[in-house]
Amino acid sequence: MKKVKIYVxxxxxxxxxxxxxxxxxxxxxxxxxxxxxxxxxxLELLISDDTRDIDAYVNEMCHKLLTNTVIEDYRFxxxxxxxx
Amino acid sequence: MKFAVIVFPGSNCDLDMYHAVxxxxxxxADYVWHDSTDLSxxxxxxxxxxxxxGDYLRCGAIAQSSPVMDEVKKAAxxxxxxxxxxxxxxxxxxxxxxPGVLLxxxxxxxxxxxxxxxxxxxxxxxxxxxxxxxxxxxxxAHGEGNYYCDDATYEQLKKxxxxxFSYANDFNGSRNNIAGITNExxxxxxMMPHPERAVSDLIGGxxxxxxxxxxxxxxxxxxxxxx
Numbered sequence: 001m002k003k004v005k006i007y008v009x010x011x012x013x014x015x016x017x018x019x020x021x022x023x024x025x026x027x028x029x030x031x032x033x034x035x036x037x038x039x040x041x042x043l044e045l046l047i048s049d050d051t052r053d054i055d056a057y058v059n060e061m062c063h064k065l066l067t068n069t070v071i072e073d074y075r076f077x078x079x080x081x082x083x084x
Numbered sequence: 085m086k087f088a089v090i091v092f093p094g095s096n097c098d099l100d101m102y103h104a105v106x107x108x109x110x111x112x113a114d115y116v117w118h119d120s121t122d123l124s125x126x127x128x129x130x131x132x133x134x135x136x137x138g139d140y141l142r143c144g145a146i147a148q149s150s151p152v153m154d155e156v157k158k159a160a161x162x163x164x165x166x167x168x169x170x171x172x173x174x175x176x177x178x179x180x181x182x183p184g185v186l187l188x189x190x191x192x193x194x195x196x197x198x199x200x201x202x203x204x205x206x207x208x209x210x211x212x213x214x215x216x217x218x219x220x221x222x223x224x225a226h227g228e229g230n231y232y233c234d235d236a237t238y239e240q241l242k243k244x245x246x247x248x249f250s251y252a253n254d255f256n257g258s259r260n261n262i263a264g265i266t267n268e269x270x271x272x273x274x275m276m277p278h279p280e281r282a283v284s285d286l287i288g289g290x291x292x293x294x295x296x297x298x299x300x301x302x303x304x305x306x307x308x309x310x311x
């Protein structure tokens with residue numbers, strides 16, 4: 001069993017209006033030195049098959065569904081997990 | 085002409101689309117559920133607006149993997165007219181049938197109003213009943229209609245005359261005010277505004293009807309022999 005932690009972020013070239021709104025709020029609350037806020041997504045997958053090429057497997061899922069590579073970048077970490 | 089109105093869990097403009105085609109246009113239409121694997125009996129494919137799968141993950145992302153989308157791709161490759169409106173446009177971009185992506189509106193608000201569109205290209209099978217440069221009034225209703233593509237894609241869109249509708253005024257942040265684009269071949273149109281909600285003066289305007297009439301006109305010319 002593997003646990004895969006996927007971090008999805010907006011590409012640098014894409015404006016993040018949500019992040020800008022959050023930064024505006026932080027500034028109003030007194031956190032004036034926050035210079036940028038970018039909001040992304042975090043996904044966790046539990047994968048039971050230990051025999052396959054897990055990197056290729058996760059990349060395939062990221063390209064087919066989990067991310068939109070027109071606007072998003074992603075990276076992931078793989079950990080050993082104990083089945084529950 | 086026979087249209088398929090594709091229905092996903094969470095579609096909510098399917099009835100408007102059906103009404104526009106059946107009652108205002110007088111053509112045939114069927115609702116087709118998202119798990120259908122055969123669209124061969126239809127001459128045109130319509131992807132309606134709504135919030136398919138609750139917009140989970142990204143709008144259109146989950147609908148994009150529905151069984152029916154393989155058939156929509158086949159229909160597009162066969163040259164059949166495919167029209168995606170609002171969520172339908174988002175699904176077409178997620179499926180890679182149209183380039184680019186729809187982001188959150190720049191002001192983060194869901195906006196529902198009637199806007200002025202400019203017909204940028206009247207030489208398509210969706211706009212031949214309009215005049216080039218014509219301004220039309222069409223309702224919009226979206227939170228994620230901010231069209232984005234990279235520079236190279238934009239240059240391609242411009243070069244191939246794929247930009248069909250633009251907003252007269254910027255309100256959602258779309259690149260160069262893009263409101264609707266076709267694929268390179270010109271038989272797939274995606275647009276955020278709702279022409280199917282502007283098909284009768286009784287409901288506030290009929291500027292959208294010419295879009296549906298254009299599709300039928302082109303189809304008749306190609307498929308019905310004249311005595």
